[in-house]
Structures are given as structure tokens and as C-alpha cells.
Amino acid sequence: EVQLVESGGGLVQPGRSLRLSCAASGFSFDEYAMHWVRQAPGKGLEWVSGINWNSGYIGYADSVQGRFTISRDKGRNSLYLQMNSLRPEDTALYYCTKGAGPGRFYYMDVWGKGTTVTVSS
Amino acid sequence: EFVLTQSPGTLSLSPGERATLSCRASQSITTYLAWYQQQPGQAPRLLIYGIFNRATGIPDRFSGSGSGTDFTLTISSLEPEDFAIYYCQHYGSSPRYTFGQGTKLEIK
Secondary structure: OOEEEEEOOEEEOOOOOEEEEEEEEOOOHHHOOEEEEEEOOOOOEEEEEEEOOOOOOEEEOOOOOOOEEEEEEOOOOEEEEEEOOOOHHHOEEEEEEEEOOOOOOOOEEEEOOOEEEEEOO | OOOEEEEOOEEEEOOOOOEEEEEEEOOOOOOOEEEEEEOOOOOOEEEEEOOOEEOOOOOOOEEEEEEOOEEEEEEOOOOHHHOOEEEEEEOOOOOOOEEOOOEEEEEO
């Protein structure tokens, strides 16, 4: 069974950092693009960042460019999101998603259950 | 700025009725258009990709159509489990992975 399990969320003060992890199983992790998508409380979906199969292509939403860094570890079958200089508007449920193919021109066919990030003093 | 605009914001229908959800792009896009369903308290689920292709396990009462800037998700006969929020998404090309703001489909 294809599964994505996020972890690392929590309550953090503005300006601090947090690192999210996503453990992937049930598929060949190094053959697919991966993404982070977030959803603020009561709001819609916002793509945060994506990375292709070999980390050769990485993209960020304008709202997080320069503050967040996406990475992946083939050996650990894991996706990461390093979030620095956090702001209250980064408060959201963060989903790890699997691309349906190796590159950027693929939809998201599997979603994790999400991990909650709350940025507040 | 590239934008996907979904309409209506809320659609109130009864089980058995036909639902038509719209997604309009601010500029013409290719075939990279997907639809997702989100039930309360759950992660989104892929319904449609490439404008009209149903994802694995999606019932054939769900269908996608459109081209250029106007796209439609149609649910031919609503089942109780179909009442949810639906998002369209443009994926891949620049700007990347834009979502519409969502349409809430509620029971009338």
C-alpha cells in the first residue's frame, strides 16, 4: 500500500525554525516527484514546494521562497521541508504529496494525512 | 498573476441531482488540469487528471471536460458521499501547481 506519513509539526514562535519529514512507503520513492501542500485553518489548498525525482528541479511558492528548503533522501525514502523565519501566516496543515511521475508535469496522486504547524507567540 | 477561479463558491443540491462545477483559468492552459475532492477532516483525494481522465477507483459518475480557459467537473447523479469540497489545480508549467479556491458542494 502506498503511504505517506508526515511528522515534525508543532507550535513554534515567529522567527523560529521547524523541519517537517515525510516517510514514504509502498512505492519506488526515487522514481517520483514529491511536494508539500498546505492548508490554513478554514482555507483552501496552497502548493508550497516541489522536487523532482533526482532533486534536479526544485520549486517554491513565492510566499515561502528564500525561507523554506525542500529536500529528499533516497536511502531513507523520506521528504523534508526545512522552514526558517516562520511567520504566523505559515500556520497550516502541511500535506506531503506524491507526484504521479518523475518530473514537474504531473498531478498529485497520493496525499498524506498532514502535520499541523502553528506559528504563534 | 495566474489564477484559477472556481464557481460557484457553494452549490446546494439534493442526492440524485446533477452537479456542474466550473474552473476558469486566467490564461489558456494545456491539459495539465486536475480535480481533487476533500471530505471534512480528510486529506484531498485525486479525482480527475489531464482534464478528463478519472483516477483509479473513481466512479464513472465523475467526469471532467473543457479546454483553453474553461473546465468543468460534472457529477452525474449525486451520492451522499459526494458532498464535499472540490478543488481544481493546474500542475507543471509556470506558474506551478496553482489551486482554485474550491467549491463546496452541500446537501440542499
